[in-house]
Amino acid sequence: MLLPWEYGVRNLARRPIHSGLTLFALTTVTLLIFVVVGFIRGLERSLAVSGDPNVMLVYSLTSEENIENSSISAQIPDLLAASLSATVKHFGITHHSPELYLGSRVTTADQSPGLGLVRGVTPTAPLVRRTVRMTEGTWPQPGEVMVGRLAATKLGVPTEVLKIGNQIEMEGQAWQISGTFAAEGASFESEIWCDLSDLQTATKRQDLSLVAMLLKDRTASSEVDLFCMERKDLELRAVRESEYYQTLQQHYRPVRILGWLIVGLVATAGIFAGLNLMYGALAGRIRELAMLQVLGYKRVAILVSVVQEGLVLASAASLIAGTFAVCWINGLTVRFTMGAFALRIDSLAILSGCAVGLLLGILGALPPALKALHASVAINLKAV
Amino acid sequence: MRISFSTTLMVCLTFVTLGCNDDQASVSLPESAKPLAVDATPYLVTTEPADTTPVGEARESLMDGESATLIGTIGGSSKPFIEGLAAFTIVDQKIPCCAAEEGCPTPWDYCCTQDQVKDNIATIKIVDESGSPVTADARQLFGISELSQVIVSGTAKRDDQGNLTLAASTIYVKP
Structure with missing residues (x-):
């Protein structure tokens, strides 16, 4: 039998300052993810729409x-x-x-x-x-x-x-x-x-x-290629515009890889921050969790309830960060070597940001909850 | 019931989110991978032609409109073939391409001997009866690739700048 849904939600309201701080930390991390993914997507889109295949x-x-x-x-x-x-x-x-x-x-x-x-x-x-x-x-x-x-x-x-x-x-x-x-x-x-x-x-x-x-039409490019090949003296080259910008995409590949690396690093840092917060939160609730076991709730049910708390906070953080990103970050222009482009919070950016946000909630809550439930009920009941 | 509804909603939202992505994966095949509509038989000869002229020599002596049989190695740039047309460049066999031990990924561009290529290169376009270039990729049509040795026969086209193009009617690929 699982703990009631309201139990986890009410627990969050019992510690408003702690929950508020956790929410703020999760929102900041998720927002950072949105900004970095928005940067990568903006750069990719700018190069993708620049090339006309005709x-x-x-x-x-x-x-x-x-x-x-x-x-x-x-x-x-x-x-x-x-x-x-x-x-x-x-x-x-x-x-x-x-x-x-x-x-x-x-x-x-x-x-x-x-x-x-x-x-x-x-x-x-x-x-x-x-x-x-x-x-x-x-x-x-x-x-x-x-x-x-x-x-x-x-x-x-x-x-x-x-x-x-x-x-x-x-x-x-x-x-x-x-x-x-x-x-x-x-x-x-x-x-x-x-x-x-x-x-x-x-x-x-x-x-x-x-x-x-x-x-x-697209096949006509052969004629231009042939002209450049025949007129060696002019030293010309012909490239389809879309291919030219695809080449630039290759040049900027390290930047994109670096961007995704930053996403990974920020997410990892966020998970550790979440772990730290959840460890602190659960340290003061060991007796409460032991009491729930005494009342007959299985460890899995308590674990699910703790993860649920983390998930509710992470979902709220993802929603806040997502709304902020779509309203205020989407379309922000940034200067770059090739010119300038607009940050783009598209479906992939939203998916990545929310996925990382929810992952923070789950992974941040799991280890401290497992640790708290690992010791025997008798010892936990006497914990100070 | 509430759980199943929520699950269904989440699954639907996931698909909608993924479906909203406006990146359209390109499924068009490269020109060289498309099936051929041209028969190579009229252009491909199986016996090696005699009296061939090296490209370098041809550039010095060949006049506009003259018939010639040129021998050379396919190359001269990193992309010696034209996609969608049976056309390519050949370089005189006396010009060495980059040696294998130099580790050049594209030895057919003659980057190590580029200064010699200028006077020893010719453009070959395989033409049909009407004189128009055959609209098929030469690699696929004749089974040739960069650094293949070929002998082509046709009519030379020269200009005041010294460029040499051969409108070839036949091609022999050296084994």
Whole structure:
């Protein structure tokens, strides 16, 4: 026969300070798990949504896998358009986007300098970068830029500093912010976009970093590959955008592994903290537990009741931490080497956080309860 | 009754939580693993052609539109094959690839002799009767792989920059 459910719940209310402290400790640990898993999931999502499988990136063979280091001739887009039939073409406009992409020191209106990611584009860019949506303002004209939703985070400045009409300084020139854009969580959101020829003039460069091409279908990439293979003199490489970001995922694998390691460490520390608290709690209840045995309750029934107490506290902690994470942590933006991304409390994060929270409740209660029930009833009844 | 209801609810919630995950596992097969719709017989020859020209020599003497039979080793970059097309690059046999004892995981990229590859490489595309590249992975179609030695016959295409492409109609794979 099990102890009544209410017995365990009422026991928690008998020691409000102790229960409150345990609840606080469990909530903190579970919240930490949510933050770390949210970080990993945010990073993964940012890279996953950045790659369009129908977009092919053509850039320099010598730049390895870093587009920022790429330099190709400004004639390449025209050459590609003339040589390939694989690119989408509507109303006489080829859907390709010649781009100059670089990291540059950006000084904002509040005079705080930061390293920004700048992309010089032409008006055909939205035809290829299909996730990009202007959220406010207008497309940048000469001397103007438009900023991504997470550009302020990347620069480490408040969002208000990058309001439309404000000025920023980069490459020795002042630029006015004409608009803002979003890109469904893709890495473009941490970038600053401006007119390609404007950026080329400001940086005194005539080359390009890459050409992004929207292909008719996924099999059309072979044609682009063949072109790059045949034109050895151009030293080009073609990579599907989704594959490019998958490669970046591989680069960030150690970070993700480290993240999961932190989850494990925090969970382990939490379990030890829980064990410590439960040992303290049960040390003063040895006679009570012995009395329950005298009344006829089996050790298993008492054990289940003690675990139930831990579980109730852990469930409450998981709910509090989960609610806090979903309401206040989900969507928080963080700066990272490749730009910025939003923490993401998705189903996996909730599952991981709650699972660890509940595990803390069970594993924290089991050993002290087993220890308390191990000694004989007679000895326990005389315990001080 | 209350317990069974709670259990059912928990199981349902677990499945709903797992089901809400928006990560869609990709089930598409790589190009090389898809079944072939092209017959290799018209392109594959079983007797070794005579009068072959090494790639390096061909790059010096071959003119645009000229017929040629080239011999070479598949390689020249870490990915010498094009997925979805019967096309690849070959390197002159006189250029040594990375020795096995150097521990190079991709000896076919000739990373140890890259400066010599530039003047000894040719692009091969196996073409059909209409002159279009055969739309099948060459590895699967002809049973070849990186560092396979092949002899290909076809028509050369040269440009002002010195690039050499052979639109090949037949291929012989050296055993």
